[in-house]
Amino acid sequence: MSPQILWIGLGNMGRGMVKNLVEKGSLDKPVLLYNRTRKRSEDLAATLAPQGKTEIVDTIEEGVKRADIIFTILSNDAAVRAVFESALAKKDVGDGLKNKLFVECSTIHPDTTEQLAQDVAAAGAQFVASPVFGAPPVADAGQLIFVPAGPKAAIERLRPYIKGVMGKAEIPFEDQPYGQALKLKLIGNTFVLNMVSVLGEGLTLAEKSGVGAAPVKQFLDGLFGGPYSAYGDRMLGGAYYKMAEPLFSADNARKDIGHAAALARAAGMELKNAAVVDEYLKVVADHAGGDRGDVAGIYGAVRKNAGLKYENDA
Ligand SMILES: NC(=O)c1ccc[n+]([C@@H]2O[C@H](COP(=O)([O-])OP(=O)(O)OC[C@H]3O[C@@H](n4cnc5c(N)ncnc54)[C@H](OP(=O)(O)O)[C@@H]3O)[C@@H](O)[C@H]2O)c1
Numbered sequence: 001m002s003p004q005i006l007w008i009g010l011g012n013m014g015r016g017m018v019k020n021l022v023e024k025g026s027l028d029k030p031v032l033l034y035n036r037t038r039k040r041s042e043d044l045a046a047t048l049a050p051q052g053k054t055e056i057v058d059t060i061e062e063g064v065k066r067a068d069i070i071f072t073i074l075s076n077d078a079a080v081r082a083v084f085e086s087a088l089a090k091k092d093v094g095d096g097l098k099n100k101l102f103v104e105c106s107t108i109h110p111d112t113t114e115q116l117a118q119d120v121a122a123a124g125a126q127f128v129a130s131p132v133f134g135a136p137p138v139a140d141a142g143q144l145i146f147v148p149a150g151p152k153a154a155i156e157r158l159r160p161y162i163k164g165v166m167g168k169a170e171i172p173f174e175d176q177p178y179g180q181a182l183k184l185k186l187i188g189n190t191f192v193l194n195m196v197s198v199l200g201e202g203l204t205l206a207e208k209s210g211v212g213a214a215p216v217k218q219f220l221d222g223l224f225g226g227p228y229s230a231y232g233d234r235m236l237g238g239a240y241y242k243m244a245e246p247l248f249s250a251d252n253a254r255k256d257i258g259h260a261a262a263l264a265r266a267a268g269m270e271l272k273n274a275a276v277v278d279e280y281l282k283v284v285a286d287h288a289g290g291d292r293g294d295v296a297g298i299y300g301a302v303r304k305n306a307g308l309k310y311e312n313d314a
Pocket residue numbers: 008009010011012013014035036037040073074075076078079080082083105106107108132133134135136247248249252256
């Protein structure tokens with residue numbers, strides 16, 4: 001018999017992850033869905049095939065009571081804290097939370113994760129911190145890289161849902177502090193956000209200096225490919241201002257770069273690039289809205305600073 005799974009958080013990432021869990025997770029019961037905005041649960045349940053593989057719950061408490069494994073992937077530290085407050089509220093009723101496993105996939109500060117892990121352990125349940133690498137299309141394709149940290153036995157309960165289901169690989173921190181996974185995630189995101197910032201500057205310089213964006217894109221595709229090409233397309237094709245919903249919101253990116261900068265300060269060093277990225281993201285947030293602007297909008301921010309229009313009219 002497969003465990004009962006509850007999924008909390010159906011944003012850009014959660015939706016793709018649930019799709020793969022439902023389709024490839026070998027589950028013999030519906031995945032319970034909870035999202036703060038119920039409509040997102042309804043829309044997802046309606047699109048998932050085969051039908052009846054999900055069931056919407058109205059409260060976190062109800063879902064947690066019925067679940068063996070609870071996944072969370074939410075915007076930021078405050079959202080995660082609020083959800084866990086509700087999830088742990090009934091810890092003293094009946095068997096409480098004994099033997100339940102919480103798998104927290106959001107990108108949050110390592111200290112927040114460590115505190116959550118303590119609260120979960122105090123409630124008698126297990127905890128795995130497992131942030132993920134990969135953009136929403138990667139989540140849709142079931143190709144995420146999971147970074148699970150926590151007791152090996154707890155990570156083993158998560159493993160059946162990683163490779164071949166929601167992910168393609170893992171970078172495990174077995175029997176190591178939970179915060180390690182979040183530190184790696186934040187460091188990883190500095191690579192992504194610095195890359196986006198460098199791309200925005202390079203493509204704008206190409207236009208301003210008269211060489212044009214097309215040869216620079218050819219260079220990027222030829223030498224780097226991967227995320228350089230994907231973000232280059234998102235910029236030059238105009239998706240950075242045309243997309244209905246951001247793939248990686250400016251607010252979430254500012255949270256990540258802020259946590260990375262704090263991590264560096266606590267470790268006795270400074271991330272100078274973090275300030276540059278945050279400055280660009282602030283322009284994106286002012287222009288498009290923090291929850292609506294996409295990180296690729298950094299290209300628009302650089303363009304604006306350079307005296308061009310934010311939109312490239314692609
Ligand atoms: N997008 C990426 O490229 C990417 C990649 C890897 C990891 N991540 C990380 O994964 C997490 C989710 O990212 P995302 O892009 O899916 O974010 P998103 O689209 O903004 O979705 C955020 C989710 O959090 C929920 N939420 C926000 N505040 C809440 C609160 N106070 N109480 C309850 N629920 C709340 C939202 O519910 P509503 O629907 O009600 O708003 C939604 O389900 C973030 O930590 C992000 O940093 C993102």
